[in-house]
Amino acid sequence: MNKGKKNINLILGLILAGIAIIPALVGIFWTPYSTEAMDVSLKLSAPDMRHLLGCDNYGRDILSRLMAGSKITLIIGIGTVFFGCSIGTMVGALTGYYGGLIDNVLMRVNDVLFSFPSILLAMVFVSLTGAGNLQLVIALGIAFIPSYARVVRAEFIRNKNMDYVMAARLAGASNLRIIFVHILPNTIKVLVSSILIGFNNAVLAEAGLSFLGIGVKPPEASLGSMLSDAQTYLFSRPSMVVYPGVALILMILGIALISKEIK
Amino acid sequence: MILTVKDLHVSYKNRKKNSLKYDEKEVLKGLEFSIDENEIVGLVGESGCGKSTLAKALLGLIKSKSGEINLNCKHPQMVFQDPYSSLNPKKRISFILEEPLKNLTDMTSEERRKKAEWILGEVGLDKEYLDRYPSELSGGQRQRVCIAQSMILGSDFLIMDEPVSALDVTIQAQVLELIRELKIKHKLSILFISHDLRVVYSLCDKVMILKDGLIVEQGDRDKIYRNPQHEYTKKLLKSAGITI
Numbered sequence: 001m002n003k004g005k006k007n008i009n010l011i012l013g014l015i016l017a018g019i020a021i022i023p024a025l026v027g028i029f030w031t032p033y034s035t036e037a038m039d040v041s042l043k044l045s046a047p048d049m050r051h052l053l054g055c056d057n058y059g060r061d062i063l064s065r066l067m068a069g070s071k072i073t074l075i076i077g078i079g080t081v082f083f084g085c086s087i088g089t090m091v092g093a094l095t096g097y098y099g100g101l102i103d104n105v106l107m108r109v110n111d112v113l114f115s116f117p118s119i120l121l122a123m124v125f126v127s128l129t130g131a132g133n134l135q136l137v138i139a140l141g142i143a144f145i146p147s148y149a150r151v152v153r154a155e156f157i158r159n160k161n162m163d164y165v166m167a168a169r170l171a172g173a174s175n176l177r178i179i180f181v182h183i184l185p186n187t188i189k190v191l192v193s194s195i196l197i198g199f200n201n202a203v204l205a206e207a208g209l210s211f212l213g214i215g216v217k218p219p220e221a222s223l224g225s226m227l228s229d230a231q232t233y234l235f236s237r238p239s240m241v242v243y244p245g246v247a248l249i250l251m252i253l254g255i256a257l258i259s260k261e262i263k
Numbered sequence: 264m265i266l267t268v269k270d271l272h273v274s275y276k277n278r279k280k281n282s283l284k285y286d287e288k289e290v291l292k293g294l295e296f297s298i299d300e301n302e303i304v305g306l307v308g309e310s311g312c313g314k315s316t317l318a319k320a321l322l323g324l325i326k327s328k329s330g331e332i333n334l335n336c337k338h339p340q341m342v343f344q345d346p347y348s349s350l351n352p353k354k355r356i357s358f359i360l361e362e363p364l365k366n367l368t369d370m371t372s373e374e375r376r377k378k379a380e381w382i383l384g385e386v387g388l389d390k391e392y393l394d395r396y397p398s399e400l401s402g403g404q405r406q407r408v409c410i411a412q413s414m415i416l417g418s419d420f421l422i423m424d425e426p427v428s429a430l431d432v433t434i435q436a437q438v439l440e441l442i443r444e445l446k447i448k449h450k451l452s453i454l455f456i457s458h459d460l461r462v463v464y465s466l467c468d469k470v471m472i473l474k475d476g477l478i479v480e481q482g483d484r485d486k487i488y489r490n491p492q493h494e495y496t497k498k499l500l501k502s503a504g505i506t507i
Contacts, residue, residue: 162348162349163343163348164348164351166324166341166343167343167409167412169324170322170413171412172338173362174366182351182354185351185354186351186353188353
């Protein structure tokens, strides 16, 4: 692949992700209307100057809900990646570096987690703890631990026998110092691309769970719950499905293009 | 004597697949040698004969099975063969040089920085290299940094594992010259591992020939090169095309 083509992918990815993410960032501080204010007189109203994207089945402003919903989806995606990645990195680093028994035990646990579809695992967890944003983050986070642990473990196994690690040992560095100060920075490159892919998976998983009604609690909006609300009106008001759907696609496609370039 | 080794045995254990039994392979089969202060000893042998294992055993990175290693040096250091994998690609040269001081001395960061500048000067590099990353350096410069790192603690015993074999010939000569100068100036004792008999001849005071985990011949350089006793030494000299 030549350099010009690479940049096009990256720029396109940034633009797409930007279109999806900037309204979400704005949504943290400001939305045109309250996301929960219902006005029956505006039920399923068409777009006009006051409500740019119209209103939904409860008379709530769709643009406001879209902004707030993207925000929630974004936060849950980032939270999940942060949770799964920090624990997964820790597990991968320790197992990869020390090997032996600890490696065998933790990686078998990992295999067990890995053998279930992550969304199924998250569903079981949410059904045990109840719905809610924090529960969702933890549930998805746990489900995503194995993928990070594997990536980091492989990098540690590749790095730990390299001469610079032996030089660090001769320089008196402790095992923990070697793991976190010497080897970990060398795994960043691989980690970043799996973080971006993981973010996409988390966004999709959140949307899926909320669509099924076990994610974000109503009346709070997320892209998945908006899709879920809209399915009854699929034929009478297809735009209610289109807006959150497009937002989801833009976010995922944008991040996927960026991660492809970083690889 | 800075280093005395008596009857050193080292073996690796491999567990066979799907079995609880261990397979033991003896790599070093009873080595006896010593290294004097201010002396470069060349260790010659083909790949797989146990050269790197000996180096690791001397540094305490692997355990020996039996035998004695008496080393009169607090922090023996090593220079590795491949200057591209022996410097952490994500760290600046200043971090790499100061790492031993950070872990093993109580120097302040200013003292460390000063010492790093000084040692870089000793290996013939400008102090501006301190803020660079290894990827910005050439192979020869990297190897100089490795030598600097091995010397920064003031250790007087170094192991050099094929330090010039990854470099091209002109750079090889420069680095060898540097090692020679540093040895005299800092009174270093060096175990110089190599498979290149010409390099060993140009640098070392004594030579040991290692074959299949045993030292088949050792002694003064001139004696061995002029009058080799063991068949294997003769073969090595002949295949290197050296006749003196």
